[in-house]
Amino acid sequence: MYPVLIVDDEQAIADLIEMTLEPLGYACVKAYSGETAADAIETQRFDLILLDVMLPDIDGFELMSYIEPTKTPVIFISAKDAVADRVNGLKLGAYDYIVKPFANEELLARVEGVMRHTGRRSSVIEIGDVIIDPMARTVVKNSKAIVLTPREFDLLLVLLQNKNIALYRDILFERVWGLDSEVNIRTLDIHISRLRKKLEWEQVIKTVSKIGYMLEARK
Amino acid sequence: MKFAFKLTGAIMLLLSITLSIGGAYTISQNHAHALSSAQEQNALLHLKERYFVENALWNAEDNTITGAFVAINEYATQQSAAFGTSKYPMTIFSKSGTTVFSNVPSEVSYNAQFVAMQAENSISYYKAEGKTYMLMSSPIQHVELDLILINAYDTTDFFTERRRQLWQFFTFEVVMLIISGTAAAILSHLLTRPLQKLKKVSQQIAQGDFEVRANIKVSDEVGDLGNSFNLMAIAIESYIKELREENHRKSRFVAAFTHELKTPMTSIIGYADLMRSSEQSQEKRQKSLNYIYHEAKRLEQLSKKLLCLLTVENGQIDLTATPINAVIADVLRSSEDISFDIQVKDNQIVLADRVLLADLLCNLAKNAINAQPIDNTVHISCVEEKGKYILKVSDNGCGISAKEIAKITEPFYTIDKSRSRKTGGTGLGLAICTQIAKVHGSELYIDSTHGLGTSVWIILQKGEGNNE
Numbered sequence: 245m246y247p248v249l250i251v252d253d254e255q256a257i258a259d260l261i262e263m264t265l266e267p268l269g270y271a272c273v274k275a276y277s278g279e280t281a282a283d284a285i286e287t288q289r290f291d292l293i294l295l296d297v298m299l300p301d302i303d304g305f306e307l308m309s310y311i312e313p314t315k316t317p318v319i320f321i322s323a324k325d326a327v328a329d330r331v332n333g334l335k336l337g338a339y340d341y342i343v344k345p346f347a348n349e350e351l352l353a354r355v356e357g358v359m360r361h362t363g364r365r366s367s368v369i370e371i372g373d374v375i376i377d378p379m380a381r382t383v384v385k386n387s388k389a390i391v392l393t394p395r396e397f398d399l400l401l402v403l404l405q406n407k408n409i410a411l412y413r414d415i416l417f418e419r420v421w422g423l424d425s426e427v428n429i430r431t432l433d434i435h436i437s438r439l440r441k442k443l444e445w446e447q448v449i450k451t452v453s454k455i456g457y458m459l460e461a462r463k
Numbered sequence: 464m465k466f467a468f469k470l471t472g473a474i475m476l477l478l479s480i481t482l483s484i485g486g487a488y489t490i491s492q493n494h495a496h497a498l499s500s501a502q503e504q505n506a507l508l509h510l511k512e513r514y515f516v517e518n519a520l521w522n523a524e525d526n527t528i529t530g531a532f533v534a535i536n537e538y539a540t541q542q543s544a545a546f547g548t549s550k551y552p553m554t555i556f557s558k559s560g561t562t563v564f565s566n567v568p569s570e571v572s573y574n575a576q577f578v579a580m581q582a583e584n585s586i587s588y589y590k591a592e593g594k595t596y597m598l599m600s601s602p603i604q605h606v607e608l609d610l611i612l613i614n615a616y617d618t619t620d621f622f623t624e625r626r627r628q629l630w631q632f633f634t635f636e637v638v639m640l641i642i643s644g645t646a647a648a649i650l651s652h653l654l655t656r657p658l659q660k661l662k663k664v665s666q667q668i669a670q671g672d673f674e675v676r677a678n679i680k681v682s683d684e685v686g687d688l689g690n691s692f693n694l695m696a697i698a699i700e701s702y703i704k705e706l707r708e709e710n711h712r713k714s715r716f717v718a719a720f721t722h723e724l725k726t727p728m729t730s731i732i733g734y735a736d737l738m739r740s741s742e743q744s745q746e747k748r749q750k751s752l753n754y755i756y757h758e759a760k761r762l763e764q765l766s767k768k769l770l771c772l773l774t775v776e777n778g779q780i781d782l783t784a785t786p787i788n789a790v791i792a793d794v795l796r797s798s799e800d801i802s803f804d805i806q807v808k809d810n811q812i813v814l815a816d817r818v819l820l821a822d823l824l825c826n827l828a829k830n831a832i833n834a835q836p837i838d839n840t841v842h843i844s845c846v847e848e849k850g851k852y853i854l855k856v857s858d859n860g861c862g863i864s865a866k867e868i869a870k871i872t873e874p875f876y877t878i879d880k881s882r883s884r885k886t887g888g889t890g891l892g893l894a895i896c897t898q899i900a901k902v903h904g905s906e907l908y909i910d911s912t913h914g915l916g917t918s919v920w921i922i923l924q925k926g927e928g929n930n931e
Contacts, residue, residue, distance in 0.1 A: 253880065254726055254730070256727075256730040256734075256754045256757075256758060257726070257729055257730060257733070259750070259754070260729070260730060260733040260734060260737070260754070263734075263737055263747060263750075263751070264733070264737065298722070300879075300880050323721070323722045323725040323726060323729075324722070325721075344725045344726065344728075344729040345725055345728045345729035345732050345733070346729065346733075347732075347736065348733055348736050348737060348740075406740070406741065409740075409741045409742075410741050410742050411740055411741050412739065412740060412741065415739060415740045415741075455741075455742060
């Protein structure tokens with residue numbers, strides 16, 4: 245497990261990304277210019293590089309020629325939304341391309357996706373005796389397959405993505421049911437209790453008073 | 464080609480009409496004259512014949528029809544012997560219509576002759592079997608019997624001749640038309656060829672090739688058209704170029720603007736999202752809120768400057784006589800933390816907008832001081848030159864390299880982004896200054912040497928009341 249390199253000349257954004265990834269176990273290294281990034285790449289090994297294409301000294305796209313020999317996967321971050329730029333980035337060998345402004349959870353999902361695809365992280369998540377495969381959308385407990393409804397699985401994924409973080413109830417609802425949902429928020433509680441029952445996770449999915457819920461999995 | 468056809472067709476039509484009318488008229492006039500001469504001649508002959516007949520009748524044995532018949536027969540025989548048969552055929556009628564004598568060819572009908580007899584002293588024409596006869600009649604005088612003499616003169620030749628002439632002219636006309644038609648066609652084609660060229664060039668321009676020109680070498684009205692056309696094409700080309708550049712400029716502006724907008728928005732949205740999702744430590748919360756505040760302030764600055772830029776670009780600005788001193792005083796008031804060296808005379812009055820001019824100077828002063836001049840001073844001077852005033856702001860700071868100078872007045876462009884960010888710069892300052900200069904009728908002039916310093920100036924008109 246190697247850290248994630250964040251390359252962006254805007255300190256605010258670099259810090260933001262760090263604050264998003266770190267709580268989930270991704271160690272981060274920040275570089276504010278193409279030069280410092282190049283130095284870091286030469287001296288350290290990384291599992292993933294998040295690269296802003298509009299750097300003051302070197303074009304982010306140019307930096308790719310530096311990174312390529314290391315075979316480190318790269319996600320481009322850019323305010324350039326045009327299809328031409330995206331295509332260019334992907335052609336240059338970037339694994340993915342995310343456009344500013346981005347939702348934190350989207351960044352997280354893409355980071356995790358790349359990590360799993362490139363084998364930097366295992367493609368399955370293990371919590372105790374439960375193995376969850378996000379790609380196959382399966383849950384196995386003690387080698388026995390557990391059947392979850394699609395909504396229950398989505399909820400499980402969001403909880404896993406925010407492992408050990410107490411999520412506000414309405415945020416959790418929003419993340420699973422979407423911003424424009426007309427469903428009553430009480431369905432969240434119902435789904436939580438169903439998950440707890442099916443996975444026997446009464447002690448794992450915790451209710452945090454005055455806030456919401458948290459999936460607790462201390463290693 | 465249609466115009467050439469029209470031209471050729473018109474010429475040929477005109478030619479054929481005039482030729483036809485002229486020819487037909489001439490020929491028929493000729494014919495009429497000939498016929499009229501013949502008529503005169505025949506009238507004399509007819510008169511002579513009548514005298515001879517009258518003579519013959521006088522010498523007749525008696526005054527009866529029979530006697531007349533004998534006398535006339537004798538006369539006719541004499542005539543035949545002398546001149547050949549039927550040279551001047553005649554018929555003698557009695558008033559009642561009886562034919563006393565006739566050696567008129569059989570094709571001339573009795574009816575025709577009868578009608579001729581009835582209309583005394585008449586001339587008429589009779590056509591039969593391809594021949595035309597002129598019939599003349601007059602009453603035989605000085606005899607007791609009522610007899611009328613009719614002569615039938617063969618005038619076929621006149622009509623044959625007329626027909627021949629008409630045919631000959633027609634053939635001539637056809638040949639003429641063919642020749643002149645060909646000539647007219649060639650001429651029309653040559654005349655309209657430049658028009659074809661023009662058509663091709665205008666088609667090319669319509670397709671988007673604005674650089675082609677019409678190559679018409681004649682020096683007549685068509686040549687004039689070609690020249691005017693080329694002038695028009697030149698005007699269009701430069702106008703299109705201008706429009707395209709303007710379009711590009713606008714696209715670049717929008718692209719830069721959205722970019723400037725997206726970055727602070729990403730921070731604001733990101734940090735706010737972090738905080739609303741889950742509990743954060745006090746330290747993290749403070750950091751997040753800090754960033755939100757500062758990025759929002761950045762947006763505020765951006766919108767203020769942008770509004771300023773748009774107002775100057777689109778607004779109606781009135782220039783009035785403004786003393787430079789007043790403007791300088793405003794600048795000093797707004798930039799209290801900058802030390803200035805002012806080289807301005809008391810009585811210098813310029814045509815300007817006081818607020819905008821002060822804004823311009825403040826902007827330039829800020830840039831100057833940020834260049835970290837060695838003497839930590841911003842120099843402002845106002846000097847008269849060739850009837851106008853040169854208002855200049857200079858510093859001996861870090862200067863600007865030649866390749867950057869062209870770009871720095873572009874909206875949102877900054878040479879050192881991180882330094883600009885720290886000092887609250889938006890990249891719009893010089894774009895605004897350029898607009899302000901334009902409003903005052905001047906360009907924004909920049910001269911700089913990397914490492915030595917920078918001078919920026921504008922040229923202002925003198926205002927009224929100036930007494931320098």
